[in-house]
Amino acid sequence: MKLAVLFGGISSEHDISCLSAASILRNLNKDKYEIYPVGITRSGEWFYCPDCDPDRVESGAWERMTGKVKVVLAPDRGMHGMVLLREGEIEVVRLDCVFPVLHGVGGEDGTMQGLLELAGIPYVGCGVAASANTMDKALTKKVVEGTGVRQARYYLALRYDFERNAEAVVAAAAETLGAFPVFVKPCSQGSSVGVAKANNLLELAEGLTEAFKLDTKVLVEEFIDGHEVECAVLGNLEPQASTVGEIAPTQEFYTFDAKYKDESSRLYIPAHITEKQLATVRQDAVRVYTALGCRGLSRVDFFVTHDSGEVVFNELNAIPGFTSISMYPKLFDYEGIGYAELLDRLISLALEEHNG
Secondary structure: OEEEEEEEOOOOOHHHHHHHHHHHHHHOOOOOOEEEEEEEOOOOOEEEOOOOOHHHHHHOHHHHOOOOEEEEEOOOOOOOEEEEEEOOEEEEEEOOEEEEOOOOOOOOOOHHHHHHHHHOOOEOOOOHHHHHHHHOHHHHHHHHHOOOOOEOOEEEEEHHHHHHOHHHHHHHHHHHHOOOOEEEEEOOOOOOOOOEEEOOHHHHHHHHHHHOOOOOEEEEEEOOOEEEEEEEEEEOOOOEEEEEEEEEOOOOOOOHHHHHOOOOOEEEOOOOOOHHHHHHHHHHHHHHHHHOOOOEEEEEEEEEEOOOOOEEEEEEEOOOOOOOOOHHHHHHHHOOOOHHHHHHHHHHHHHHHHHO
16 A cells, blocks of 8 residues: 655644654654655655655755655646655655654644545545634634533634734633633644743733734633543544543643643543543533544544533544654553554545545
8 A cells, every 4th residue: 555654744843743754754664655755845846755764854865865856746647656856756656545744733733634635546634624713712612612511711802903903802802701720722833832831811912912922812721720631532423432531730820831741740641530530521522523524534632621520621632642752542552552553544544434
């Protein structure tokens, strides 16, 4: 099977994508797949990297390789693959499947999925609409409201309004939520990028100012005091939820660095919650996953409050991290599905979804 693994990308999560892809490349069964590593630079150039070992992908050294080949993914279904642009020579490689290991903008937001749909190539993960709706936290909120799953109360702030009357936006957000602290989150950045905690009106204004540098829409959310737990979901029309893992970050909250770079953050599998709470998280994870139309995989994040033990939905990540410290593969490993088998299942699900 000819499998292209896409990594890098134009988002602020470029480096994390390379870490995830390196782990995936190390664990793919070379007897089953003819692997085509395709790196995308921060400026959006695509390169096929033949004989690129995972260490080079992880370190970013792939960008300096002399043997890399310029490549484009053709939306032409007759080609059904990618076009290698060597000097004076064009080669078409027909692909059986694509594994987009691209976190954030340009990879997880439906744009890459749209290109792959046009090309008619099976791909791992959620489709166009589900990717777009899960990337945009405000759209996720609207869909989840219809499921009955408890989620943090929020105020949606718009850059247009903030630029014209910042004081009014800050006041409206504070009044809607009613108490501090609150969290400020750009709607479409993903993975805790640009997230800030605000303890008063001044910090709220500062958080919004910074967040609007990254996005035109920003969520201001109520603070949920509780365990940060995560559930991995795998499947298409009949998804299965893993056990639940718990994050114990050494930083004040689960920041981007804590999620991907800080190996001192502790992970507990299963989470330190009751059996009833664990069952609720798993049930709600599948409800959210299904309502958003997810396919293949997603990681669904929750809080379990310290005072009442209530389960509160936080967010869904359509292309979760696959690094050495990432929760998604660890959760299924606990369930007895090792990393290599998990990758096989994801590729099989991609083919199943494509073939209807």
